[in-house]
Amino acid sequence: MLEVAGVTRRFGDNVAVDDVSFTVRPGALTGFVGGNGAGKTTTMRMIMGVLAIQSGEIRWHGHPATELDRRSFGYMPEERGLYPKQPVFDQLVYLGRLRGLATDAAKARTASLLERFELAGRGKDKLESLSLGNQQRVQIAAAVIAQPSALILDEPFSGLDPLAVDSMVELLREFADQGVPVLFSSHQLDLVERLCDQLVVLAAGKVVGHGSVEELRSKGGTRYRLVVDGDPGWVREQPGIRVVDSAGPGVLFELDGGDTDAVLRTALSRGSVREFTEVRPTVTEIYREVTA
Structure with missing residues (x-):
């Protein structure tokens, strides 16, 4: 050692x-x-x-x-x-x-x-x-x-x-x-x-x-990517959700007391869901966060 x-x-x-x-x-x-x-x-x-x-x-x-x-x-x-x-x-x-x-x-x-x-x-x-x-x-x-x-x-x-x-x-x-x-x-x-x-x-x-x-x-937190048919702008209005990035039909968000199941249910009620994925931060993202 x-x-x-x-x-x-x-x-x-x-x-x-x-x-x-x-x-x-x-x-x-x-x-x-x-x-x-x-x-x-x-x-x-x-x-x-x-x-x-x-x-x-x-x-x-x-x-x-x-x-x-x-x-x-x-x-x-x-x-x-x-x-x-x-x-x-x-x-x-x-x-x-x-x-x-x-x-x-x-x-x-x-x-x-x-x-x-x-x-x-x-x-x-x-x-x-x-x-x-x-x-x-x-x-x-x-x-x-x-x-x-x-x-x-x-x-x-x-x-x-x-x-x-x-x-x-x-x-x-x-x-x-x-x-x-x-x-x-x-x-x-x-x-x-x-x-x-x-x-x-x-x-x-x-x-x-x-x-x-x-x-x-794990210290950097977890994000989620949601891709739907149509405009995902409604995600910003979900309680306990913080949108990190949004482009076209995709949105990247973090939980702030919210519930991923609730987001998914709402998305399905509005139409097709093409992707719903947990996104773990890369070393580059971790590095930027801890050295900011």
């Missing part, structure tokens, strides 16, 4: 991270979302010990995380840190050896990862000669080269094409299935919704949402 417990970080008068707490469970993919300047990167840097924590602590398996603990974490920073003029294969082997792998094991692991990311033929190429998307793949390979005990990834999907995203998702799932806690930030909320076991939503340095997608959806 990786725990962020009440961490705070200030830069002068600016409180970048304000008493942030959350957990990343073993075997769980945790999405870390928030706008630019919300504090995600600063929090990840504190987890990795790159930035000092001014209050609170990072815990690993129940005890304060040590430098030795962090050496086993896989980290992909926001600002990529590989060597542009060094051949891809050589620097991955070098990084693997720095992480404690024997030379032969580092070479085998490097070859396997390059094959997986369809870069097997580019191992002798300098990093700077690759496209930005392929450089991103190499950066991901560097983060997982030494079978990390936890993964901390800052925008790992940035610049990847759809096939590379699928490959990355498969890789992260494999680590999660092995019991590795995985925390990653992303602005691609549709991907976060599809992939994550839990979410942490940050706004202005504070946690404003934390839980599974379903838990956050």
Whole structure:
């Protein structure tokens, strides 16, 4: 278990991270979302010990995380840190050896990862000669080269094409299935919704949402879509109903003490009902609501 417990970080008068707490469970993919300047990167840097924590602590398996603990974490920073003029294969082997792998094991692991990311033929190429998307793949390979005990990834999907995203998702799932806690930030909320076991939503340095997608959806309330033959304007006059949106024969509404059965009975008494559906909020809608 990786725990962020009440961490705070200030830069002068600016409180970048304000008493942030959350957990990343073993075997769980945790999405870390928030706008630019919300504090995600600063929090990840504190987890990795790159930035000092001014209050609170990072815990690993129940005890304060040590430098030795962090050496086993896989980290992909926001600002990529590989060597542009060094051949891809050589620097991955070098990084693997720095992480404690024997030379032969580092070479085998490097070859396997390059094959997986369809870069097997580019191992002798300098990093700077690759496209930005392929450089991103190499950066991901560097983060997982030494079978990390936890993964901390800052925008790992940035610049990847759809096939590379699928490959990355498969890789992260494999680590999660092995019991590795995985925390990653992303602005691609549709991907976060599809992939994550839990979410942490940050706004202005504070946690404003934390839980599974379903838990956050349940807090966001439920809406209903009604599509009828004719004008559904009468729904606005139903007691206990708040119309959110209306277009043509369709209307989206929320309950405010009202009864869906009563709405449906009224609709049927007026003519045909083409659709009557419960609509759960998406992660994008949840994000907009909790960060408003």
